[in-house]
Amino acid sequence: xxxxxxxPSRVICKSGTSVKIECRSLDFQATTMFWYRQFPKQSLMxxxxxxxxxxxxxxxxxxxxxxxxxxxxxxLSTLTxxxxxxxxxxxxxxxxxxxxxxxxxGSGTRLTVV
Amino acid sequence: SQQGEEDPQALSxxxxxxxxxxxxxxxxxxxxxxxxxxxGRGLVHLILIRSNEREKHSGRLRVTLDTSKxxxxxxxxxxxxADTASYFCATEQGFQKLVFGTGTRLLVxx
Numbered sequence: 001x002x003x004x005x006x007x008p009s010r011v012i013c014k015s016g017t018s019v020k021i022e023c024r025s026l027d028f029q030a031t032t033m034f035w036y037r038q039f040p041k042q043s044l045m046x047x048x049x050x051x052x053x054x055x056x057x058x059x060x061x062x063x064x065x066x067x068x069x070x071x072x073x074x075x076l077s078t079l080t081x082x083x084x085x086x087x088x089x090x091x092x093x094x095x096x097x098x099x100x101x102x103x104x105x106g107s108g109t110r111l112t113v114v
Numbered sequence: 115s116q117q118g119e120e121d122p123q124a125l126s127x128x129x130x131x132x133x134x135x136x137x138x139x140x141x142x143x144x145x146x147x148x149x150x151x152x153x154g155r156g157l158v159h160l161i162l163i164r165s166n167e168r169e170k171h172s173g174r175l176r177v178t179l180d181t182s183k184x185x186x187x188x189x190x191x192x193x194x195x196a197d198t199a200s201y202f203c204a205t206e207q208g209f210q211k212l213v214f215g216t217g218t219r220l221l222v223x224x
Binding site: 006032034036041042043044045046049091093095097102103104105106107108110 | 117147149154155156157159162202210211212213214215216217219
């Protein structure tokens with residue numbers, strides 16, 4: 001079956017620094033990748049949709065300069081949280097879509113900004 | 115917000131009982147999917163129902179879809195302690211993105 005690998009699973013960073021999260025589809029090429037954010041005991045909020053080789057489409061209210069998304073290949077998308085602050089602390093989950101497998105989710109990254 | 119609503123927000127039952135969760139959404143959809151999430155983990159896909167389907171079964175799961183009411187329900191029969199998790203509905207909308215509902219936290223006690 002389809003597997004999406006997301007790294008790191010946990011990261012703690014200092015306020016003001018940037019953090020990069022990777023999302024890889026391991027055994028399939030993803031036509032589209034998605035990034036979600038989840039606060040404790042809440043639902044997943046879609047942040048952006050990315051297609052290989054093109055700019056990401058951000059949802060309303062998501063700062064594109066804050067959350068940089070790069071989709072360099074059909075198997076890799078990265079989310080960089082720039083100049084992170086404590087309010088950026090959250091659980092970030094990626095998803096990859098492929099016609100045959102539908103949506104496959106990574107295991108998530110818990111970001112803590114101190 | 116396009117996000118769907120789920121109710122109840124939380125549900126506590128005993129093992130062996132059935133659990134029913136409801137989902138309402140706002141826009142036209144291609145399909146509706148249900149996912150499970152154990153605490154602090156990724157999502158597990160449970161079942162997908164297309165917009166032209168009304169009911170679907172998978173093991174102990176039964177999903178219904180009423181597009182006229184823009185609602186769906188997930189029934190878990192003969193629940194087990196291992197079913198304890200958060201359950202989310204998600205609708206695939208026109209531009210092929212998944213929008214999640216607010217979720218139901220299910221607690222199944224032994």
